[in-house]
Each structure stands twice: as C-alpha cells, then as structure tokens.
Amino acid sequence: MAVAAGTGLELVDHAVLPGKGTLDEALGRCDAPPPALPAAAPPPPATGSFESRRRGRTVAYALSSAPSGDRPLGVCLALHGFGSNPLQAVNTGNYPRLLAASSAPFVLAAADGGDGYWHPHATDDPLGMLFTEFLPLLASRHGLQVDRVAVAGWSMGGYGALLSALTYRSQIRYVAASSPAIFRDYADAERVNPGAYDSQADWDRHDVTARAAELAGLPLRIDIGAADPFAPAVRRLRDRLPDPSVVTFTTGCHDGRYWDSVGPSQVESLTKALA
Template structure:
C-alpha cells in the first residue's frame, strides 16, 4: 500500500511539528525548513542510485607518505594508487583526487571505487593529498589549491609520473575544489570531474552550513564559481549530482549560467557513496580517454 504524505511524515521520527498539517509539514521538510529531509529522501527512494556490479577484483593497495608543502606551510600526507599490473616508478599520467570536508587524501584516492575501475588499456595513477577543511581555496595562512599545482604535482613528477597529462576529480567539497582548479589553472587539466560539488548559494548559506569555509564575504566573492560561470567556456568539465542532494539547487543555478549546461548531469541519488559509486564507471572511462 502506498503511504500518504502524512503517513510518511509519521514514520519519520526526526521530523518536528507533526501537528502542522500533513501537506504543509511535508513541504517544510522537503525544503529543509524542518529537519528530516534525508530520511524523507530515503523513504521516497530518492537515494536509490544504481551502482554497477563489482568487478570482483580487489582494488590495488595505496602507497602513502608525506611531502613538504610550501603553500600550506606544513608536511602533507598523500596516497598514490597505481593500477593493477603497474608499479611505482612507471611513467603514467595522473588524476588528482580531492577529498570532501572532514576527509583526507587517502580516502579520496579510493572514493567511488576508482582504483578497481582503472583499466589496463589506459592506465593512470590516482593521487590524493590532504587539503584540510578550507574548501580547497587559498586562505591567508593556508593555500591547498596552490599546494596541488606548486607542490604536489612537482613531487609527483619526481616520482617519474607524467605530470603533463593530469586530470582532477573531487567529491563534495572536493568537487567544488576540482571546479576551482579548472578556473584557476585553465591549461593544466585535461579533464575536470566534480561529483556532488558543495556549492553554496551565497555567503550567508556557506556560513550557515559550514562556518569557516570562507574567511570573509570578500573571500567568498573571489572564489564563487557560480558568479564565474561564464569562465567555464572551453574547459573540459563534467559535473554529476544527485537530484535529492542538498547542493542540487545551487548546482542547478550554476547550470543555468554555464555556457554549456549539458556538462551538468542530475540523476537519482543523494549526497553519499551510493551515488558516487553509480557515476564512477563513466567518470573513470572519461578520465582514461582524456589522459590517453
């Protein structure tokens, strides 16, 4: 039996003010005025992104270590994942993997099951580095964006990797970071892949959701990718996001302003690993083609 809207709400223990009349309360949850949207999305099947069947091959292990970043003013942890059949020291192209808020480079290097998906036909190395929680843009005392290009890529070059053939992929905060990489270093990346990019609608929205993501309104203005949407003209970019993702409204607004809105794809999914696993095979294929 199909549940009514009120029935769904009564089944969601986290939703407050149930006495506010079923339809009205549903709309408040739907627009995140009341808590419980994530549970509502689950109940309605909005998070049911269809991940492909596994390859049956375990992912290769990561090589971890540290390098010194002048841009960040500290030693930075990194993780490299070489595809099966390839070893450290081989000259392979690189895909930088940018982690989300509260995560790290080692986790980014395995997000979306990328390591198990990189094939032998067009192999590349997945490289993740710790970027902190500052949304990948430069701050007064920390520059994770500059670290990627001025410190990490030269370090990777010293490992004999082909840093003339580089892509960048990121998830959530890292998806935003990937877009910022493309805008800042226009000729550096052969493909820019942003999964569920954490794009805010305005500075007040950023402060409400993640205080500290931007040090000031002026800093927000400098690194607002939506305001700079026209600058994406000519850049090799693809953006994927779940239709039920809380950042989807801001990404839709970005799409409306892009020179080529078709680079943005919205499909069933939420802001979670299920969605990232579902879109990963096509992303890995596109990265391999771009780096071949």
C-alpha cells in the same frame, strides 16, 4: 490535520524543516543504482608525505593506479571532501577497483587539503600546494607526467575541482566534479559551513557560479544526485554555464552510494581524456 501534515511534509521536502535526509531515504530518492564492478580486488594505495610551504605543515598523500607496464602515466588529482583525507579520496567511487581492471593511463593522486574548501587562506593554500608542490613531487619522486592533469573531486572536493580549473586552466586536461558542495551565496555558506570562507570578499573571489562563463571550452562533467542538498545551487550553476549539458542529475543523495554509481562512467571519461 491532513492539510497541516501535508504542509509540514512539504517544508521538510524543501529543507526548510529538518529531516529531509530521512524523507529522501523513505521515498527511495537515495537509491542510486549500484554499478557492476570488476571482481578482482585492487592493491592497496601507496602512501607518502612531504613538507608543504604552501600549507605550512607536513602533508600526507596517497596514490592508486592501473598496472602500467612500461607506459608513462599521467595524473588525475583526487580532491577529498570536508572531514576526509587522501586515502578516502582515492577510494571514493570504487576508482581503485576500476583502475586495477583497466588500462587507464593515469595515477589517481590525492593530497591532504584540510577543511578549508581548497581555496587560499591567509596561512593555508591547499590549491597552491597541489599545483606548485605536489605535482612537481609526483614527477620527481614517482616519475609521473604532470604537464597537463585531470582533476576529480567529491563534495567539497568537487567544488575544489571546479576552482582548480578556473585557477590553473592551462594545466587542466579534464575535470570530473561529483556532488560539488556549492553554496548560493556567502550567507548560505556561513550557515552551512562556517569558516569555509574568511569573509564576503573571500567568497566573491572564489564563487565558481559567478565565474561560470570562464569554464567555456573546458572538458568537464558535473554529476550530482537529484536529492542532494546542493542540487539547487548546482542547478543555478548549470543555468549559467556555456554548456549546461555537462551537468547530469540522476537518482541519488550526497553519499557514497551515489558516487559509486557514477564512478565507472567517470573513470571512462578520465581514461579518454588522459590517453
């Protein structure tokens, strides 16, 4: 019985059997250290919407920033995760509280990219919406600097942040990808999130791991919890990157506690990049 129980526990631990999240919680693997945060509450994000031809619908957006004075402000695009939205994106990792207490020279800007994994589909192009519609709107409607931007993303948005660097490299100043939801192959993607990719060919075009060499020289950081279910695929990506040191594994799971824990260092990195 002891051998059988031990074998079952090992299968759960390697996500062969269900229950890995419960096991991780019980073993303290999700106990990412809470960050020290400024006491002052930030102002609520500004919101708006626009008509997107790239997405074929009205797209909502949200903005959060540090006090600007007379400084021109740059942009950090915030890419939300699956099932999330712009307001949740700008609030992830305590970014608004950190920005409100800092002199960060940028606005955190999030637009609704839907659940299509940020890459182009036949009738929906959320990544094209960000770079060809949303950024020009931020310049014309809000007076922001959009010539070169940073990108931050969480989960599906972390994958989208990496894909944006590959697709719009000349416009990217820095990328901060948190817990990027990267799959090992098309079959893995179909098993976990059916519809994320339209076909094997669609997967092949947008597989960031296969294109890892193209990220050479790009200012980049990837943060992920060691107990995150996407950690094995991110390790595979790390091993193919020209500079594997941009990937950091620390205690945590695929949740807000982990994203809060790395938020302060990410905002510091973004501030330096956009200064």
